[in-house]
Amino acid sequence: MKFINIGEGAKVDDLKLTRNTVVTDDMSQVVFVDIGKNGEVINLDAEGNQVLTPEAYKDFLNSRTQELKLSINEFSKQLKLIENDIAKAKINRQLKIVQEELNLIPESSESKFNYNRALSQLKDTCVNLGYGVLAGIITTKLGF
Numbered sequence: 001m002k003f004i005n006i007g008e009g010a011k012v013d014d015l016k017l018t019r020n021t022v023v024t025d026d027m028s029q030v031v032f033v034d035i036g037k038n039g040e041v042i043n044l045d046a047e048g049n050q051v052l053t054p055e056a057y058k059d060f061l062n063s064r065t066q067e068l069k070l071s072i073n074e075f076s077k078q079l080k081l082i083e084n085d086i087a088k089a090k091i092n093r094q095l096k097i098v099q100e101e102l103n104l105i106p107e108s109s110e111s112k113f114n115y116n117r118a119l120s121q122l123k124d125t126c127v128n129l130g131y132g133v134l135a136g137i138i139t140t141k142l143g144f
Contacts, residue, residue: 001030008036015041019048023057061106068102071141078134087129094122098142119143 003020006012015033022030030051035041052060072095079095082088101115119142126135 002034003032004034006033006035006039006041009038010036011040011042013042014045015043016045017049018045021049021057021060022051023054024051025053027051027053058106061112065102065105068142071137072099072102075134075137075142078137082131084129087131090129091122091125091131091134094118094125098122116143 001022001024003017004015017032020032024030032046032049033041033044076095079088079091082091098115098118101111101118104111105115119138123135123138126132126138
């Protein structure tokens with residue numbers, strides 16, 4: 001499996017391939033960037049790529065889910081400081097959706113996408129209600 005195949009004699013500048021995860025039983029067949037004869041890549045950024053077995057990926061998801069639950073607890077503490085009960089209720093309603101999606105991540109591959117979408121909606125809710133500090137916590141600590 002090849003992510004990017006750069007042909008013979010090709011020259012590429014500023015290639016960025018970051019934070020990709022490949023789940024496979026045969027790790028020897030995974031190539032993130034394949035460069036053909038006389039090919040050249042200038043400034044390759046390939047940070048955070050990983051190849052995992054299905055079992056290791058499940059362990060990774062469980063570990064990451066636990067970390068995110070701790071960050072959600074921090075978010076919840078900040079949410080309790082809000083004095084406006086209506087705004088607090090709106091944010092809390094969206095937070096519950098985020099928590100439900102987070103609990104589903106280890107069970108389903110599409111749950112990660114649903115979690116990120118719910119998280120984006122939570123961030124938008126916080127921004128629209130004027131709680132940028134909460135939106136900042138979402139941006140820096142809760143993203144997958």
